[in-house]
Amino acid sequence: MSWRKEQRRAERGYHHGNLKEALLQAALGLIAEKGAAGFTFADAARMAGVSPAAPYRHFRDRDELLSSIAQRGFEQFEARLTAAWDDGRPDTVTAFERVGKAYLAFAREEPAFYSAMFESGLPVDANPALMAAGERAFGVIRAAAERLAALTPPGTPRPPAMMMALHIWSMSHGVASLFSRGDAARRKLPMSPDELLEAEVLIYLRGLGFPIERRPTTKTAEPPPVPPEASSGSASSPGGTSGPWGKLK
Amino acid sequence: MSWRKEQRRAERGYHHGNLKEALLQAALGLIAEKGAAGFTFADAARMAGVSPAAPYRHFRDRDELLSSIAQRGFEQFEARLTAAWDDGRPDTVTAFERVGKAYLAFAREEPAFYSAMFESGLPVDANPALMAAGERAFGVIRAAAERLAALTPPGTPRPPAMMMALHIWSMSHGVASLFSRGDAARRKLPMSPDELLEAEVLIYLRGLGFPIERRPTTKTAEPPPVPPEASSGSASSPGGTSGPWGKLK
DNA sequence: GGCTCATGTAAAAGCCGTTCACATGAGCTG
DNA sequence: CAGCTCATGTGAACGGCTTTTACATGAGCC
Incomplete structure (x- = not known):
């Protein structure tokens, strides 16, 4: 059930390498889909394959x-x-x-x-x-x-x-x-x-x-x-x- | 600490009597204050002095x-x-x-x-x-x-x-x-x-x-x-x- | 007086944002 | 290359929100 996350991590290692940009891209897609109000910080993190806390290293908040x-x-x-x-x-x-x-x-x-x-x-x-x-x-x-x-x-x-x-x-x-x-x-x-x-x-x-x-x-x-x-x-x-x-x- | 809620209930009884209207008014005030996005169902319930589940008797959802x-x-x-x-x-x-x-x-x-x-x-x-x-x-x-x-x-x-x-x-x-x-x-x-x-x-x-x-x-x-x-x-x-x-x- | 049903409550599940202590490893320094 | 440091990511936890479910209350009607 959670092998996916392990796989992800295996693919990219512990450090993402370009998370900030990945988050921006993910957010862009999510906002286009569900509007600025429906967009979720956690969703962007999921889409980038990182934990929900990771985005806070790159943005103060949502x-x-x-x-x-x-x-x-x-x-x-x-x-x-x-x-x-x-x-x-x-x-x-x-x-x-x-x-x-x-x-x-x-x-x-x-x-x-x-x-x-x-x-x-x-x-x-x-x-x-x-x-x-x-x-x-x-x-x-x-x-x-x-x-x-x-x-x-x-x-x-x-x-x-x-x-x-x-x-x-x-x-x-x-x-x-x-x-x-x-x-x-x-x-x-x-x-x-x-x-x-x-x-x-x-x-x-x-x-x-x-x-x-x-x-x-x-x-x-x-x-x-x-x-x-x-x-x-x-x-x-x-x-x-x-x-x-x-x-x- | 929670005497307030009891007091409220004492004032108005178990049934509110006009909750739907009270919720609409509360929501109107909250939206004016914090915008449509910042408005919260739970806040409106609190403002009307009822539990967070009560509004669902009058509105399908937020x-x-x-x-x-x-x-x-x-x-x-x-x-x-x-x-x-x-x-x-x-x-x-x-x-x-x-x-x-x-x-x-x-x-x-x-x-x-x-x-x-x-x-x-x-x-x-x-x-x-x-x-x-x-x-x-x-x-x-x-x-x-x-x-x-x-x-x-x-x-x-x-x-x-x-x-x-x-x-x-x-x-x-x-x-x-x-x-x-x-x-x-x-x-x-x-x-x-x-x-x-x-x-x-x-x-x-x-x-x-x-x-x-x-x-x-x-x-x-x-x-x-x-x-x-x-x-x-x-x-x-x-x-x-x-x-x-x-x-x- | 007793029944019924609309209306309210408490509790719980699941989500989110945010924080904190801790883990990892990339890159520098010697 | 060893070791150190610090940016970056993790897991766990807190409080809040939405929504659902089982249960409580009492207003209105017979």
Whole structure:
């Protein structure tokens, strides 16, 4: 019955060699499976083949492991947002849209990180490193908003970039939390979360004075804001998703 | 040492008389204090002065108690949104703004309910009654969006009301989750969550073609969209909060 | 007055987080 | 290579939580 543990130990010796990393990986899998709340320190230890007390050599407590994962999550999040922004290429609005998509994609594809980052109830402000990592991720959005704000058409007042960034963040986060995760994703929607967010952002930008076309067919001087690869996984809108609400009504 | 328990029992007899309600109230307080994750079935029992097994006579398990609270929360949420909407009085845009404010106010003033509703990780779709209650609350936003959509100025295409409702919901939820709750509320912001959401919604509506003034001073035919009572608790914008971004920049 | 059944209790099993004394062996030092 | 040290892992134990089970109580009804 317990030969398994002996076997494990025979395979790897008394010392694990890379327990910290193994625990992080195990936790990541467990959180993805059962959520940040359901994740268990003991389970992670079991999965790594060590005793329940072993993790305490690498993390002060369960929360510190969770924080470590959240921090890694923010770092990967920042990297993905930065890649999506691509310094505003090929044009600012297109890149901006891509950042929003990347936000949703991250929430969808990295549920464990997302969960640790936003749904674990961790005291963010108690951990400076964690807060800084989150700040850096938000910095990508803010930088993009700054570039976008500088682009407001002449004649229209220039919105504060910080406010724009906070608006975009709240839209992305709202859509991700409500429609792009877990059970909520199964809600009946007239459009995909990606399309929903895209329309939302485009309408918002038009409200700021940006010349966004109202229908997929009519175009302005700017190139179409959605690159081809972004249409993957989208069930509706065969006419394209470049307008604020595609072919809907 | 244990005379307390005896005393309790002496006060109320062997049977509690209203344990279910007492447990719900106790849980509400505990969740407000320590979050939905930190709340404990045993604690609620202790607070009600009964043994740890007693709650099982009224709730299948801890999750069912949590679900009950979430359901009540959605009902109160719906009531508050309905009151804020006030059937679109005195004008549609004003009432619409008030609904957004009510969303944030609920998140702020009823942290326990909000926590159970949106942060507890409950399997919403597994509980039809809970899902229905949530649907009814969202119905208020949808109804408001329908009225607003019917008001789009002539010449501009009419947006799908459902999409508008989802957009408004995601904005409200995003702002509430990120800036209006717990530690996140302590983040340094250039404006209050209320102002942030108000500006966001107004810019969005302008993007849909609604004639929203760009500055507090310039007015259109519609009355100012913010009633006096809404400015309470707002630290900045002495010039009023009626413009999409007040006196900022 | 006596029955019944909803409601509460005590005890126990199984899990988890956390701590502590102790075991192991990797790597340095001479 | 011998021996020492210290990081890393173990086992046992404590208290707390959830949930189940057998038993106790007494409110309401005939």
